[in-house]
Amino acid sequence: MKRLLSLYGIAFFAFVYAPILLVVLFSFNANPINMMIWDGFTLDWYRLIFGMETSVTESSTYIDTTPQLYSAVRVSFTVALTTTAISTVFGTILALAVARYRFRLAGLYRALLMVPMIMPDIVLGIALLIFFITIGMNLSMGTIIIGHCTFLISYVFVTVSTRLAQLDLSVEEASADLGASPFQTFRKVTLPSIAPGVMGGGLLAFIISMDDLVITYFIAGTGNTTLPIHIWGMLRRGIKPEINAIATLLLLFSIAVAALGLYLRSRQK
Amino acid sequence: MKLSDRKTWNLRALLAAPTAFLLIFFFGPLLIMVVYSFLTPGIYGGVDWTFSHLNYGRILGWADTKYEKFDPVFLWIFLRSLRLAALTVLTCVLVSYPAAFWISRMPKARRNMAIFLVTLPFFVSLIVRLFAWVLILRPTGFLNQGLMGLGLTSEPLEFLYTDFAVIVGMTYVFIPFMFLPLYASIEKLDSSQIEASMDLGATRFQTFRKVVLPATLPGIIGGSVITFIPSLGNFIVPSVLGGAKVVMIGNLIEQQFLSARNWPFGSALAMLVMAAVLCLLLAQLKLARTTEERA
């Protein structure tokens, strides 16, 4: 029974990781026509992305996408960094207010902040689209940022709240008792104590913002293509080996950010 | 100033900005969407600001005018989406449960590593993960090559652009959603309870049915709800893996906005999804209350 379970466990991890590893593997395959047939190791697909000399023929690449790819990366980073900053500040403030003050609306806030997380993203996407058009706001990077913040505030709120729940409320009282003003208490006790939660929430917001496809798709307008939308567009135009290399780089980046989060969390303990 | 007054002012100052932001940019859009679902679509896209219930009538059966006619296909697509989402949930439970059980019985250090590994793909770009499945499922893909290599089939089978592909894709994407609540409830289960059940003469199967399953039911329900909701309204997975053949409600909504340009009707369809989600959450809440009362 135990052996059967272990065997299943291994199969489970194979199911989870095999597809991803396959993409990585294919990104080094020299065969430009059929990715399934191994035709030797190559870095050509990566060279292509970075605009270097390759032996790749034009028929096996997306035409002229490199500048667009760079622009998509730039847009994605700008959006994700701005979104992370805003939603981390707002989410943390809300979590602190709800956890620290006994007020009648605290329960309502907690319930309402769950709504953006369970809202199907297509619903939020079209609602935002209608809203921006109705109030006459031009679709831009700004609308993407606003759209991402609407639901990422909740993610940060939940992460920071979880951290706050683990904390002993009385450390803040202890600080006040020892003569620290509310601001000093916040800077010297509260903030360092919730820092892991704030950082965790921020990283989560960053990753989700970088990866968001549906909401961005509705409110991006033209000329503000983010990386996921760019890749989706490539996929629609047919599968070329170059996309493996882009996917692998994106994969490495995601894993690096996740690992950073894990490292920060372990260091805080 | 009294202390309590000062606290109230601090609180108000803190809450003002984020509250305003969410009221305007989250609840505002939802409200406008509700309004839109009761407006008349303009003939060349856009809207007429006159009240109409026919957007709902087209979906649910009472619309019968020159432009707005009931068509059962919308309900049919909606039911289909419910079915695909339910199947996704079921597959997710079946795939994740034994794995969660296995991991919960590991030594602590390995356990944390395993959980990290299960959740890691959640951080990997969705589009990359779906692309991987395109590579596997397409006619010249990995799966067909394997099957033909083993001599199980002589020519490539159609995996891509089928319901099967959509369910596999959604299961793959939502495994972390199901796994974590499942794992949380399984880990709480004390292994001495299992031993006690066996000690009292129950077989493995009886123990699972009478002890393990009831104890982990909250996790199953919690995981099912948070998997079902994003599955129901999904439109990325069906558009990447389902092609044009597998239309889900999400695709239908997208079409209303980006090609058909009938925003009021699209809003009504979105309201249908919202209604389904709301019903589900209320049912879960009620279920949680009754189990709480029993305990």
Next chain:
Amino acid sequence: MDTDQNRAVTRTFSLRGLTSSPFERGRTRQTDDVSGFNMPAPLEIIGAHKAFRSPEGATVTALDNVSVKLAQAEFMTLLGPSGCGKTTLLRTISGFETLDAGDILIDGKEVTNQPAFRRPVNTVFQRYALFDHMNVARNVGYALEIAGKSKRDIQARVGEMLELVGLEGLGQRNISQLSGGQQQRVALARALAAKPKLLLLDEPLSALDKNLRQKMQQELKTLQRELGIGFIFVTHDQEEALTMSDRIAVLANGKIQQLGAPDALYTKPANLFTADFLGESNLLPVAIERGVATLADGQNFPCSNESAKGTLLLRPEVLRRTAPSEPSLTVQGTVVASYYQGKDCLVDFESPSLGALKANLREFKSLPERGETVSFYASTSDLHVINEVSS
């Protein structure tokens, strides 16, 4: 302005530090005479009132017209069951709760509406509330860091404080590396580092195991005498209260039921609540007429109480098996159960005329057996009559 000056004064400390011997600096206790030193009381609470709204919407009175005045260098314990208002009282002194009505004076200065960080009192918290992102030294020096002291001054004072609580050399440790007892000591050192006028302790020993708790009780008491500052100690543990306090305030339902020295409270409680809450007791109704109290079984003894009815407090340990030479009461009954407890034994017995009673015997040859008929004697000088009848 007044408050800022006050704060500046109280946050200043000299490097004189503390004497190392507990005997050199011992002060005589000034339990009753507050004005004797011609100094304001370290703490005075006048007519404190505080009500909360419970989650169900009902109003709960936590403090009901509480007035109390602390003597110089007094160790006062707030004792009572949970929910009696003792923690609320402590929190209004530290400034975490504000009073609905009434005033709080610390060292003669009104602080009623001052926030906690401006009050010259410090607290040892129940679960210590140590800052676990700082090491031991930074925890202890926190108040001085906040007050803007120089690094050298802080370091010197932290060293002194760690020595005082017996944690020399542990300054660089992380909080998580300390045992429960050590954390307790850090919390104590931290609260004392800025030389508060008054130290508040919120059930600080409740998380410790029994042996350590007893050791800390003695240490705290010694420390308090040595420092010569007032301690206000909250506990629900009556033995702890009796052991450590100069005076105990027994609280119930937001009111001070009785305030007095431990022995007075134990032997001469003013009301049924105090009698029942402190120690074991047999409570027997008596009728009082012309200076004589009469029990239900007709026995009587002299009694100076004014009321017509009262309750006799008969502590189990005043009952003896042999009749004393002086005037005494006799109670007879059948043993229901007896328990051997090492240094003494406890006997539950049933008297036909007085009901169920208990006796605590220090001297016994053999344990009375179940069903045995026994007689116990209590000399009338050990009796105390309360002017209150249980309803």
